[in-house]
Amino acid sequence: AQSVAQPEDQVNVAEGNPLTVKCTYSVSGNPYLFWYVQYPNRGLQFLLKYITGDNLVKGSYGFEAEFNKSQTSFHLKKPSALVSDSALYFCAVRDGAGGSQGNLIFGKGTKLSVKP
Amino acid sequence: DSGVTQTPKHLITATGQRVTLRCSPRSGDLSVYWYQQSLDQGLQFLIQYYNGEERAKGNILERFSAQQFPDLHSELNLSSLELGDSALYFCASSFGQGAGVDTEAFFGQGTRLTVV
Numbered sequence: 126a127q128s129v130a131q132p133e134d135q136v137n138v139a140e141g142n143p144l145t146v147k148c149t150y151s152v153s154g155n156p157y158l159f160w161y162v163q164y165p166n167r168g169l170q171f172l173l174k175y176i177t178g179d180n181l182v183k184g185s186y187g188f189e190a191e192f193n194k195s196q197t198s199f200h201l202k203k204p205s206a207l208v209s210d211s212a213l214y215f216c217a218v219r220d221g222a223g224g225s226q227g228n229l230i231f232g233k234g235t236k237l238s239v240k241p
Numbered sequence: 242d243s244g245v246t247q248t249p250k251h252l253i254t255a256t257g258q259r260v261t262l263r264c265s266p267r268s269g270d271l272s273v274y275w276y277q278q279s280l281d282q283g284l285q286f287l288i289q290y291y292n293g294e295e296r297a298k299g300n301i302l303e304r305f306s307a308q309q310f311p312d313l314h315s316e317l318n319l320s321s322l323e324l325g326d327s328a329l330y331f332c333a334s335s336f337g338q339g340a341g342v343d344t345e346a347f348f349g350q351g352t353r354l355t356v357v
Contacts, residue, residue: 229274
């Protein structure tokens, strides 16, 4: 079965520093990976996705993610964190069992806190 | 704005009652997903419909049911409510005609259900 793991419940960084939010995955077949962000009392917003091709994927709000097949990881990164980046971040994988319309399976989320 | 509309935004009801949550997907999207988000369980996939048919089932209780109507809106019915059903319920949509595995899902703002 497809799954993702986010090993950190919380990540704390200082504003202006680089940030990394970790995600590892387990899939049978090709991995289709996604990152979402959730601000307080809001729905999830799509940030970026990896389907195929370049291992470095660029997304919204200056975020990027690096796909590493040998380490089965898809870490979310940003070169310079902003206080406004503070939110809950979810990694997700498409459920291959559902075929091309499979649902998304989410990790438990990582709370990012950026301090001024 | 994701284009996915959920109503109501908030719902307070008593144990044992039944409620219906409504979701209007993005224009043209054929797939609707329901997720439950609680503090202890994280983001749990409940059920998916694609073009009116049930496509995948997750951790959905027997007291819960859903359907997708010909106009593609969906309803999630929760019955015999218990205190533990208090959570944020999200609807998401994706897969307009011709979409493939690289298609992300777009989330509504959620319905916050409080069972008292």
